[in-house]
Amino acid sequence: GENVEQHPSTLSVQEGDSAVIKCTYSDSASNYFPWYKQELGKRPQLIIDIRSNVGEKKDQRIAVTLNKTAKHFSLHITETQPEDSAVYFCAAGGGDMRFGAGTRLTVKP
Amino acid sequence: GAVVSQHPSRVICKSGTSVKIECRSLDFQATTMFWYRQFPKQSLMLMATSNEGSKATYEQGVEKDKFLINHASLTLSTLTVTSAHPEDSSFYICSARDPTSGVWEQYFGPGTRLTVT
Numbered sequence: 001g002e003n004v005e006q007h008p009s010t011l012s013v014q015e016g017d018s019a020v021i022k023c024t025y026s027d028s029a030s031n032y033f034p035w036y037k038q039e040l041g042k043r044p045q046l047i048i049d050i051r052s053n054v055g056e057k058k059d060q061r062i063a064v065t066l067n068k069t070a071k072h073f074s075l076h077i078t079e080t081q082p083e084d085s086a087v088y089f090c091a092a093g094g095g096d097m098r099f100g101a102g103t104r105l106t107v108k109p
Numbered sequence: 110g111a112v113v114s115q116h117p118s119r120v121i122c123k124s125g126t127s128v129k130i131e132c133r134s135l136d137f138q139a140t141t142m143f144w145y146r147q148f149p150k151q152s153l154m155l156m157a158t159s160n161e162g163s164k165a166t167y168e169q170g171v172e173k174d175k176f177l178i179n180h181a182s183l184t185l186s187t188l189t190v191t192s193a194h195p196e197d198s199s200f201y202i203c204s205a206r207d208p209t210s211g212v213w214e215q216y217f218g219p220g221t222r223l224t225v226t
Contacts, residue, residue, distance in 0.1 A: 001169075032213045043202060043217040044153065051213065089152060095208070096143060097215065099153045 002027040004092050006100025013080050014108050021103045023090035024072045030092040033066060033073045037086045038102075044089060048075070080107045111137045113205050115218030122193055122225055130188045130221045132203030139205030142186040143215060144178060147200040159186050193225045 003026040013019050025033075031052035036044035050057045050064045050073065057064050061080075066073040073092075077084060085107045090100040112135040122128050132142060140161050145153040157173075159165040159180035167173045177189040186205075190197055200222050204215040 034214065041200075041220075041222075043219050045217075046214055049214065095141070096155060096158050098155065101152045 002030055002092055002098040004090060004098045004100045006090050006103060008103060009101065010104045010106070012106045012108065015080060015082060017080055019075075019077045019080050019084070019105055019107075021075045021088055021090070021105075022072060023074070023092070023100050024070075025092040025098075026071065027092070028068075028071065029094065031094050032092070032097070033064070034091050034097070035062075035064060035075045036089045036091065036099075038089060039086050047088075077105075080105075082107050082109050111135075111205075111214075111216040113139075113203065113216045113218040115203055115221050117221060118219060119222045120224070122223070124194055124225055125192055127189055127191045128193055128223060130190075130201055130203075130223075132186045132188070132205065132218050134184045134205045134207075134216070137205075137207050137210070137216075138183040139186070139207055140183060141206045141208055142180055143204045143206075144176075144186075144188050145202045145204070147202060147220075149200075153202065156188075190223065193223070195225045198223055198225045 006023045034049035037047050038044045061078045063076040087102045089102050091097040114133045116131045144156045147153050156171045157165045157167045159178050165178035180186040202220040203218045206215045
């Protein structure tokens with residue numbers, strides 16, 4: 001089955017800096033790679049996703065890159081703001097998904 | 110966007126009793142629903158995948174007789190925690206997806222916090 005690893009587990013940046021979170025996956029059949037933001041006690045919110053036929057996708061301050069050969073994908077947040085502070089999860093799969101362990105991002109004002 | 114509701118949002122029950130959690134897709138037909146469990150400060154662990162009208166597929170290590178899943182309609186799936194024990198206390202989240210729509214995104218419910226005393 002799919003196994004997703006996520007790093008780092010915690011990340012602290014200064015407001016305005018960039019943040020990068022990396023994930024690797026094991027199942028070459030996985031073809032959908034979403035990223036979720038979860039605030040305490042709330043549901044995960046999809047922030048961006050990428051499918052296996054695309055190498056990069058950008059939405060304003062958020063971008064995701066995918067390297068299928070190396071089986072890794074990354075989330076890039078530029079110009080971070082305090083409201084970006086949350087736990088971020090990557091996931092990989094197709095019909096069903098497996099989640100990474102999460103990264104707690106703290107953006108210091 | 111697609112909306113998924115979950116009920117109840119919080120439930121406290123006594124050890125040995127059963128609890129039912131409902132997951133509803135409000136504005137789309139969810140042919141596939143997923144149930145996750147999340148412990149504090151941990152990730153979402155997939156418990157089972159259910160397809161409307163068929164038996165759920167459980168992940169390894171999840172007791173199917175303890176966590177009963179029913180997906181009787183295209184808009185409703187239920188998770189029943191039978192003979193609950195304190196170690197079953199957790200945050201349970203469902204998600205729903207319509208594979209026939211061509212949309213890959215899973216839409217998450219708000220979660221149910223179960224506390225077993």
